[in-house]
Amino acid sequence: MEHIEEFSKIFRVIGFLGVLAAIAFFFNRFITSRKKSLSSIKKNGISISETKSLGNKQFLAVAEYEGERFLLGISPNQIQFLSKLNLSSNQRKDSNEC
Numbered sequence: 411m412e413h414i415e416e417f418s419k420i421f422r423v424i425g426f427l428g429v430l431a432a433i434a435f436f437f438n439r440f441i442t443s444r445k446k447s448l449s450s451i452k453k454n455g456i457s458i459s460e461t462k463s464l465g466n467k468q469f470l471a472v473a474e475y476e477g478e479r480f481l482l483g484i485s486p487n488q489i490q491f492l493s494k495l496n497l498s499s500n501q502r503k504d505s506n507e508c
Contacts, residue, residue, distance in 0.1 A: 479495040
């Protein structure tokens with residue numbers, strides 16, 4: 411009888427950890443999908459198409475404006491223009507079709 415009570419306690423703990431893991435999984439999916447949708451929002455023709463974290467609150471970002479793409483360096487104190495990006499021939503064909 412004592413063994414059955416021990417096993418039931420163990421199964422309850424494992425079940426609780428499983429529920430916590432499922433909640434954490436769905437919370438993570440919600441946050442990442444929200445970040446993706448926020449990064450694709452366009453304001454005044456400007457959009458951020460990609461970002462890459464460099465650590466220490468520094469990022470590289472690709473911004474698009476009127477069909478042109480720009481590489482930006484972003485840190486807590488400044489945003490710096492790094493270069494203008496050329497579209498490959500395949501991307502130009504795709505953007506002309508739309």
